Amino acid sequence: MERSCCVESGSESSYWDLGYVHVYTGDGKGKTTAALGLALRAAGAGLPVFFAQFAKGGLYSEIAALRRFEDLITVKQYGGECFLNARPSQDDVDAARAGLAEVRGILSQGRHKLVVLDEASIAVRFHLMSEEELLEIVRARPAHVELVITGRYAPVSLLESADLVTAMQEVDHYFNRGVLARRGIEV
DSSP: OOOSOOOTTTTTHHHSOOOEEEEESSSSSSSHHHHHHHHHHEEEEHEEEEEESSSSSOOHHHHHHGGGGGGEEEEEEEEOOOOOTSSOHHHHHHHHHHHHHHHHHHHHHOSSEEEEETTTTHHHHHTTOOOOHHHHHHHHOTTTOOEEEEEESOOOOOOOOOOOEEEESSSOOGGGTTTTEEEEEOO
């Protein structure tokens, strides 16, 4: 089957008949950024988007930007303060559980054409949700919904269940030279 870079005229109604599962993982920068780009592209096409951030609770710049598109993009955060250098609190676990429940409901409604689970792989790594719970979300996805899962340490079972896997590889990073996260670039 030959691929086309453009949607053929008149085929828009069938374009979203089948959605796919994307996984953006790896130790390099750009996983969330790629998911944000896809969310922006979907909104630009008039498609409803649900963007769920696990293990994050701060007002990151992307949240402020996405809220400007609240007519098409719904953003929810299911995390507290950053815990990546410590153990998650019970509040972090509770937030992730609430997020899982809400995502299940969003998927069952089938209204959103793109659903992003940002840092869901990190949530699995830190036991905020189980690998099996994340796989249940993948299996519960209606066929027309595009599902994106981001985060380092994606489990092999998730990679095997995905239709598209992108591994961001760090070759060099200015963080290694002492540059901390900058507003508008990393946060």
